[in-house]
Amino acid sequence: MEIPLHRLNPAPAHRPPLTMAVDMPLPASRFLDAVELATLNRIGDHLCPGQPDLPSFSAAGVVSEFDRIAPGMHPRDLADLRLLLHFIARLPSPFLMGLLKLSHAASTCQWPVLAVLRQMEIGLSGLCYSLYYGFTQPASGPLIRDALHWDATISTELPGENEMTELIDLANPLKTTQDDWVSTIYQRAQTAQQRIGAMPVAERLNYLRRLKNILLARREEIVGQVVKESGKSRFDALVGEIFAVCDGLDYLLKNAGKLLKDEKVPTSIAMMGKQSRICYEPLGTVLIIAPWNYPFNQAIDPIAISFVTGNATIFKPSELTPLTGLVESVLQQAGFEPGWVQVVYGDGQVGSQLIDGKPNKIFFTGSVATGRKIASKAAVSLIPVELELGGKDPMLVFEDADLERAVAGALWGGLTNTGQSCTAVERLYVHEAIYDTFKAKLVARARQIRIGIDLDDDMGPMISDRQTAIVRDLVEDAERHGARRLTGEQWNGIDRRIPPIILEGSSHAMRINQEEIFGPVIPIFRFRTEAEAIQLANDSSFGLSASVWSKDMTRAERVARALVTGNVSINNVMVTEGNHYLPFGGTRDSGIGRYKGRYGLHNFCNMKSMMMEKMSGKIEANWYPYTAEKYRLFDQLTTGLYGGGLSHFVRFAKAGLGIESLAAKLWKKGR
Template identity: 45%
Template sequence: MSTIKMVNPSNGDVLGEIKLDEIETVSIKMEKARNSFKVWSQISIDERIEYLYKMRKYLIENGEKVAEDISKATGKPPKEAYITEVFPVIDALKYYEKKATEILKPKRVKTPIHLFGKKSYIKYKPMGVIAVIAPWNYPFQLAMIPMISALVSGNTVIVKPSSVTAYVGIIMENIFREINIPDGVLQVLHGGSDIGNELVHSRPNKIFFTGSTKVGKIIMKAASEQLIPVELELGGKDPMIVLEDANLERAVNGALWGALSNSGQTCLSIERVYVHENIYTNFINLLSDRIEKLRQGYGDGFDIGSMTSINQIDIIKEQLEDALDKGAKILKGGTITDDKRFITPTILTDVNHDMKIMKEETFGPIIPVMVFRTEEEAIKLANDSEFGLGASVWSRDLEKAKRVADKIETGNICINDVIMHFANMNLPFGGIKQSGIGRYHSSDGIYAFCNTVSVLVDKGKKLRESNWYPYSKLKMAYLKRFIKFKYGK
């Protein structure tokens, strides 16, 4: 059995070793999950919610320690780990504790007059075993929230964390043990792409993948061979449009946090900033001043941590070099530390859409800023992307901001804010175009893991329905008369 060292990406400290699962282990855990599903799917929603409560209570009592461990695995500051990893999971747990029973109960729907005497309703049944394949940028919350949604719906779950942040898999396993979840209901697979590939081919009842568009397409292709439904939360290239009448201070502060949070390793990061020509100079000056005050390093005293994946630095370096070759200028930052763990927060000006950094996902602490002249131009630039995950529009005139926002091709949008639509569990989340398929959070986050069953009930007293055999001219005459009366007006 092979092992890998788990390393803190910010300083190289070894966190320990983890035994990787063998290929054969996947089928063993899948079988266990299927057997557990037979029991778990039959217990009451209240019983399942009790485990959500135990999990929430554990995270409230131990959240800071969990955040510290996540920080070690990812290189992000502990406070950021608590705010962006632990708290969203606590919030999601509370949301589904309150809402799951109502969401999952059978829904009566209207029965049309031509089916008079019958009743119609919808039932939501769990799908079976859900494979959650999680990313390395938010390895805790982006595994836990879909897992929670699937769990409360009555499914069993196999989570496959990224090998880049394998330590988080151990964190999750500890939580599962602490709440005494029944054996086989929640399981973790440790390994690389070979294990993920085997999990996809082990015929789970649904695959929930968060990660790159490239890998998402590979998973979707493999799943299609078995008609396994997939949900794909993929990449983004989110635009920020700063209109002439925007609150400049708020817009600059929003740009800094939206672009640099988690060192820019966020699918919803601001990766393109478009600023109206009349405020461009003031925006750039204020942005330059504020970015210098940010503290970068590892630990509690810093705002911005390290890169989590060292490989990502090569992608960012290539994009920067391409931009500089085509005329862009680095106004601030742009330094990669000698140990290749940190990239200083960077402002890039004189950019255009011929540059990779304005077209391809960057996933790093880079803020490219481009000027625009008209509202129409800003909308065209924002939509000039194969991605459609998030966007933001900034203006004091809310009607104008809403008008612009309505024309942006995206799955999620904020006005005078950034990323925070993800923090509202009442809002469904997901992308369009190359940014993904499906929605989670809100009631959609439960229905995503359910088979929707349509039910029609008749009392069964009549011997025959009017539309049954034998057909006759009289029946046809009655039907034509009914159609003319009901639909002909």
């Protein structure tokens, strides 16, 4: 079923009619001329015509916000857009309507010949929906969002936490109490889930296919918003938020159909005549509470898994990186109906209230401390939880490793996303035979890292003053106890632009090697033997990820198997989480459950076991009534079935026939 992209739910009945002048003068733009702006308004009115209580695209005046999007566009994309707008400007309205309908139909088709139409649909509608749902002016913005049921609660901001992010305070459309808004969200989700759950998996995948195409077309816009709110470099945003998400969607498109089919499994010979299968059914409503370090990735990835498995989703982004309006915009453009995914903005208190609504599953990514609180709260109602928590990931470099590759891997693994990744290298162990050479190369390369958010920069600033202070406290504590910086000596402990810090001379007794740093700091150690390296790597309360570097693959695998962790990369770093065919998750304080891969997909399902056989008059051997003779025969059946060998199997068959005959006679007699 294809959902018209412009369809809006009616506004709440108590809303007064909204009137706005449609013929308002066009704004000036640094990027588009008057003809192009007018054409964009024409296209927007076809896609977002409004309702009696809602403004049309042009009436909302959102075309004036184009200059906020344009700087994040690639210059070539902007030039192509201008050419397309000039071409469309010459088209009569009937032709324009036909072209938009044709391009919309082409967006779900994979024929290469229709690629131009697909890109036109994705690019134009993506732009219009971004403006309409993301930048609607105050007079109409909350009304549109309320009518669509995307924004359900009041968002809050933590003062001083993140100057780069401005959150929007959205009034509750129904003027309900705090308890009422939670109930409203869950009631809406339950209604939506019936629609989603009734869809064939193939139909759900059609929505994800459109979503992937939309993300590709709007990648520069998405990267721009992520960079603005998180401070990460543009390259990190492109790789971690666009490439990784598209790869995850691609995995689902290729595999979810077969992985969610009923699975036939073998049946024991003792239950001959019966068939066994596993049915993968929706859980109901999934609550996703996301972190700030990969805000778009940790939104779309779990939302897509929740949706394809047939669940309704309630999504709460971090208050530090809410990406306000972006997730709603791409989902709406992909045809998701309101209620299928509800985005709720707010802080930890809002998350706690959402747990009180008793979802059917909680998927949380974040700190250990918050994970413990969520698990404790969920346990009261026996709500299943999946916790993707912190890490203290070790990297073990043996004497035969390729030095240049290992240094490059350590540098990227410890500093990517400014070290604000749960699988970042936080402890670097290097064999004593190569330690000095390795250290010299690592220090030299670390000093070359460029800090900033431009295309040629390697590492962005920290997300917040609070996170910066955590890094400062851990580094200063280590220095007080004898550690020394090999790089980053110039950092004042306040500036969010923390240079790479290579730290030598720390010990496992120090806080910096027990607590998660979540910043661009790499403590380096030397080791002598394989056993010592394993002991040091396992000396942690965490167990999320690790890497082992050696040309001796037998040794590398032996060491990898000895590490207490959920993921290990051999001669690479942080790659296990990039392969969506692998389950991802940790042990110890690093979390509960597995995410991604077939196991992660099935964790969002109710795995229902089913056994079937044709109706007959047969009485099972283990049913009432019991007698001494039935006990003797069942004992022979047990030893015959599991004793092994041909003679035992013959005994099993003979006992089986005898007990079936006896069971029928006993039932017929009544005792």
